[in-house]
Amino acid sequence: MSLQTFPVLILCAFYFLTNSYIYADQDEIVDVNTDWKWAVRKIKELEEQVRIQDERILTLEKRPTASEWTSMVDIRKTFQKQHDRIVQLEARIDELETQTEIENNELGETSSPERMHVSQSKRPMINSKRSMVKNARLLLQPTPVSVETVAFFAYFSTHNPPSMHHHILAFDTVITNVGNAYHPHSGTFIAPRTGLYVFTWTIRLWGNSYHTSELLVDNNIVNTIYLNPVNEIDGSVTGTAVVLVNQGDDVLVRTGSNYNNGDIKSDTNGRSSFAGWILM
The missing domain is CATH 1.20.5 (Single alpha-helices involved in coiled-coils or other helix-helix interfaces)
Structure with a gap:
C-alpha cells in the first residue's frame, strides 16, 4: 500500500x-x-x-344488603296486612251504619211526636259524625307503591348452532324490551334495579340434536334444563326461575358444560326464546 x-x-x-x-x-x-x-x-x-x-x-x-332487602319485604307484607284490615273495618262500618239507620227508622215509626222531634234534632249531629268517619276512612286509604315496569321477550330469528360448551345464547329478535335492559347482541339482561324477577326460556330441538342449557344470574347457575329428542320428536323444553336480582347483575342463558350437539331450532313452527319481568 x-x-x-x-x-x-x-x-x-x-x-x-x-x-x-x-x-x-x-x-x-x-x-x-x-x-x-x-x-x-x-x-x-x-x-x-x-x-x-x-x-x-x-x-x-x-346495592341493598340481604338484611335491607328482607326489611323491605317485611314492610311490604305489613303494609298489605294493614290494607286488608282497613278494608275489613270499612265493611264493618258500612254494616253498622246500615243497621243504625234501620233501627232509627223503626224507632221513629213507633215513637211519639216529641221523641220524633228529638230524633230529628239529633240527626245533624249523627250526619256530622258519619262525615267524620268517612273522612277518616279516606285518610286511611293505602298509598299506591309505584313499581318501575321491567319486562323483555326475545327469540332466535333462525336456527342456532351452539355446539360448544358455555356458549351464550343471544336471542336476537326482540319483541318486548320495557326498560331497555335486554341487550340482543350479547344475549344479556342487565337488571336496572334490585327486585324479585321471573325468567323463563324455551329451547326447541329435533333429530339428533341434544342440549343442556343454563340460566345464570351474576355468573351463578340458577336453573338447568335438558332435552334429547333421540331422532323421534320435534319438541321443546322450558325452564323457569323466580330469583332476587341486584341492580347491575347480568342474567343470561348459555349451553351447559356437558351434552351439547347440533342446532337449536327456531322458525315459524316453534321458537326458542328468552323472557323475563320484575315482580316487585
Missing part, C-alpha cells in the same frame, strides 16, 4: 463510521417513538379499565 492511498482509506473509514452512527441514531429514535406510542396507548386502555371498574364498584356499593 502506497502512502498516497493511505489518506484516502482513512477518509473512507471515517465516512462509513459517521454514517453508521447517524443511521443507528435514527433507528433508535424510531424505536423510541414506537415504544412511546405503545406506552401511551396502554396507559389509555388501563385508564378506561379503571373507569369501568370504578363504575362497577359504585353500582355494587349502591
Whole structure:
C-alpha cells in the first residue's frame, strides 16, 4: 500500500463510521417513538379499565344488603296486612251504619211526636259524625307503591348452532324490551334495579340434536334444563326461575358444560326464546 492511498482509506473509514452512527441514531429514535406510542396507548386502555371498574364498584356499593332487602319485604307484607284490615273495618262500618239507620227508622215509626222531634234534632249531629268517619276512612286509604315496569321477550330469528360448551345464547329478535335492559347482541339482561324477577326460556330441538342449557344470574347457575329428542320428536323444553336480582347483575342463558350437539331450532313452527319481568 502506497502512502498516497493511505489518506484516502482513512477518509473512507471515517465516512462509513459517521454514517453508521447517524443511521443507528435514527433507528433508535424510531424505536423510541414506537415504544412511546405503545406506552401511551396502554396507559389509555388501563385508564378506561379503571373507569369501568370504578363504575362497577359504585353500582355494587349502591346495592341493598340481604338484611335491607328482607326489611323491605317485611314492610311490604305489613303494609298489605294493614290494607286488608282497613278494608275489613270499612265493611264493618258500612254494616253498622246500615243497621243504625234501620233501627232509627223503626224507632221513629213507633215513637211519639216529641221523641220524633228529638230524633230529628239529633240527626245533624249523627250526619256530622258519619262525615267524620268517612273522612277518616279516606285518610286511611293505602298509598299506591309505584313499581318501575321491567319486562323483555326475545327469540332466535333462525336456527342456532351452539355446539360448544358455555356458549351464550343471544336471542336476537326482540319483541318486548320495557326498560331497555335486554341487550340482543350479547344475549344479556342487565337488571336496572334490585327486585324479585321471573325468567323463563324455551329451547326447541329435533333429530339428533341434544342440549343442556343454563340460566345464570351474576355468573351463578340458577336453573338447568335438558332435552334429547333421540331422532323421534320435534319438541321443546322450558325452564323457569323466580330469583332476587341486584341492580347491575347480568342474567343470561348459555349451553351447559356437558351434552351439547347440533342446532337449536327456531322458525315459524316453534321458537326458542328468552323472557323475563320484575315482580316487585
